[in-house]
Amino acid sequence: MFINEIKIENFRNIGFMGLFPDKGINVIYGENGQGKTNILEGIWLFTGCKSFRTSKDTELVNFESENAKISIEFETELRNNTASVFIDKKRQASLNGVLLTSPRELIGKYYSVVFSPVHLSLIKDGPLNRRKFIDTAISQIDETYAKKLAYYNHLVNQKNALLKNAAVDSSLIDTFDVWDEKIAESGALVIKSRIDYLNMLENYASDIYSGISDKKEEMKISYAGSFRFENEDTACIKENFLKNLQKNRSNDLYLKSTTCGPHRDDIEIFVKDISARKFGSQGQQRSASLALKFGEAEIIKEIRGEDPVILLDDVMSELDLTRQNYILNKIKNKQVFITCCEKETVSRLCAGKVYRIENGNAVE
Ligand SMILES: Nc1ncnc2c1ncn2[C@@H]1O[C@H](COP(=O)(O)OP(=O)(O)OP(=O)(O)O)[C@@H](O)[C@H]1O
Ligand SMILES: [Mg+2]
Known part of the structure; x- marks a missing residue:
């Protein structure tokens, strides 16, 4: 499974961000507190599960906004799909233009695995x-x-x-x-x-x-x-x-x-x-x-x-070379979003795309 496009609006510190990720490795790097994990958190929500960082949906909405929206276009073996997650007081989701009774209905349609500290x-x-x-x-x-x-x-x-x-x-x-x-x-x-x-x-x-x-x-x-x-x-x-x-x-x-x-x-x-x-x-x-x-x-x-979309949050620098290499080998042929702080880590990753994140904005 691959995500071909992501649009994030008023989510955490991200006002608006549009990405066309690579089907392989996508590296998201930048200094602390810029919004790297926020991007992974947004992508994760399409699993239909709660955030991996908070159980309070309202925390996900930008402090200065009433609501947040994330949309993706993703491709499975069978078809192309569009999905959106809206958050105001509660979280709602739609799939291929149809509003779902609960975001949980995304389960079985989209998959991710997240690995963080x-x-x-x-x-x-x-x-x-x-x-x-x-x-x-x-x-x-x-x-x-x-x-x-x-x-x-x-x-x-x-x-x-x-x-x-x-x-x-x-x-x-x-x-x-x-x-x-x-x-x-x-x-x-x-x-x-x-x-x-x-x-x-x-x-x-x-x-x-x-x-x-x-x-x-x-x-x-x-x-x-x-x-x-x-x-x-x-x-x-x-x-x-x-x-x-x-x-x-x-x-x-x-x-x-x-x-x-x-x-x-x-x-x-x-x-x-x-x-x-x-x-x-x-x-x-x-x-x-x-x-x-x-x-x-x-x-x-x-x-x-289907291979899940892999979200690796800030873990590479925590691991020794053997384990890093093992991961790099394991994620071949999967779509991966990987965050890190130092640019040096990026060069080792043979990334398809590299995004530098600064204050909630992405610079490719
Ligand atoms: N609801 C919100 N509205 C606006 N900003 C928010 C909201 N929630 C979190 N933030 C801001 O988002 C930033 C944190 O983003 P994130 O956790 O993605 O950082 P990061 O780039 O992953 O940093 P690190 O390298 O330290 O992990 C902080 O500056 C925080 O104040
Ligand atoms: Mg982070």
Whole structure:
């Protein structure tokens, strides 16, 4: 998949910008705070997901404007498309001239994978970022996943409110069986999707990892659930989830929150069978993060039959030459937008196009 044209209006510090990117590597360089990441953020929104930097859409609109608009023309195997994202108080999107009910309907039409300094610390960060990574990754290949997850989170929030109120109204406890049943059922679907995804991801990521590490080391991934289940089928996960909700009830009442379930789960990454999070060197952790992200791109290609547009935000200078070369090799034949500060990095990249960004403007 390739973007042939981008128009950005009143988005962050960009008043107006029009680009005709190359089908290969596009380098976006300039000093700090000029608007490089803003461009990637704008392109990312066509995935239908929220920004990778903020969950508040209103922050995306230029301080002095009422609304922002980004339009792209993109080409898939099958056809040429136009898409727009508008942001005022809420975010809306259109595809080929038709206003969509939700920007999420862009899922399955356009794909990107973003890799930024945040992702470089994916392995050693807390579980929240790893859950965010996997949830976003699954959303791009499964249109139903975001809804399943939102429903589950909604149920947990409702239950948590009841756990708080039960201290003053103990009759609420009688309703918990019904809530737990719903939570276990919807949570099991979320966990099942995540496990299926990780099984796919492990295949790709372990290959990529061994490529980066010169076949010296092996990487494995497992789902670190907040409760145990004997096998990976949905019924078994649900049954064990329910048992745990019941077992934890008095503790949850004391803590006024639901202490097990996919909202507390994690992903564990192993290098040479040892936890990379706890014991991995910085290099191993970085290689593993890279492997997860490039594995994500391979899965999109496998499931959707299209290469995603790759967005690399400020990561090259953070990586050593071996890893840089590995990335450059991996992104061949894909469209890439890559930001960096120094012009020297640009020359190494064999860019198709180079844009210098200054105060929200692009100079080719
Ligand atoms: N809603 C907004 N309206 C106007 N300007 C904004 C808005 N949001 C962010 N900015 C400005 O955008 C700039 C940051 O842009 P961006 O993050 O793209 O910089 P960058 O070029 O990637 O810098 P760095 O090299 O430090 O990563 C800042 O100057 C910030 O004040
Ligand atoms: Mg930046």
